Amino acid sequence: MGLEAVVDEIKEKGRREVEAARAETRKEVEEILQNAQGRAESIKLAAEEESERQAAHIVNQEVSAANLIVKRQVLNAQKKLLDQVYQASLAAVRDLPADFHKKALAGLLEQAAKEIDEGVVHCNEQDVPALQDIISSSTTLKGYSVGTAIDIPGGIIVESTDGELQIDYSYRTFLNDVWESELKAASDLLFG
Template identity: 70%
Template sequence: MGLEAVVNEIREKGRKEVEAIRAETRAEVEEILKEAQARAAEIKLSAKEEADRAATHIINQEVSAANLVVKRQVLNAQKTLLDQVYSASLAAIGDLPAEFQEKALTDLLKRAAKVIKKGVVHANERDIPLVEDTISRLKTLSGYTVGDPVDIPGGIIVESSDGELQLDYSYGTFLDEIWESSLKDASDILFA
């Protein structure tokens, strides 16, 4: 065997080893690429799931915030409406006919006389003549005098002569008491 044959044999052997190494390297590269692709798919899936969770969380927060804003606006509108009903009620009480006002003031004065025997009666400007007339007509009210007009929608405020006791029988006070005790019922009726 000549030198050329030995060289060819070594070359052939080297070429086979190179091909084997290349094939082995290609297999390793393909395995590494497969693993990288699988890992990338896992990362992508995990990121998508995390993004979906985050988006759902943000949407839920926004929906809750929007619901709170709407509820606040509804409550504000209801409060405005209730305030309007209160004001209208107070105005309607003050605008009742003179016969009603006379009877109501007489009853309130009699009621006050049971608690305060002598005192000063205050009423609004419109009702002062009715109060004066009622005090002059009824002997049980002889201990009363008429005081300065006060800014109330109707009713009376009676102050004892010594100034230690005051009865507030104004329509506004009565309406406030009724309003406080019946606000939930009124709200249920109006906004049910």
């Protein structure tokens, strides 16, 4: 075999080795690209899941905040309505006929006389004549005198003559007692 045949054989062997190396390199490159593509896909999925989780969290926070605002507005509206009912109740009692107030004052004075023997009785301006009539016509209320008119919707406030004891039998006090004890029931009735 001649030198030229040996050179051709070496060239052929080199070419085959180069082709094999290129094929091996292509195979490695494809594997690296596939691995990189798989990692990129998993990173992309993880990022999408995280962004969806964060978006859901933000939506939940916003919904909770909106619900809280609505609940606060409903409670404020209910309180405003209950305050209106309270004021309307006081006005309704204040606007009852004079004979109702006179009977109520007489009953309240009898109650007060059990606790204070002598004292000064205060009432609102419109009930002063009725109070004067009740005190002047009663033998059990001889120790009582009519004091100055005060700003109450009705009822009386009695002070002992020494000033150490005061009894509040005003309509507002009675309404407050009822209001505090029955507010939940009234709220349940009105607002379910």
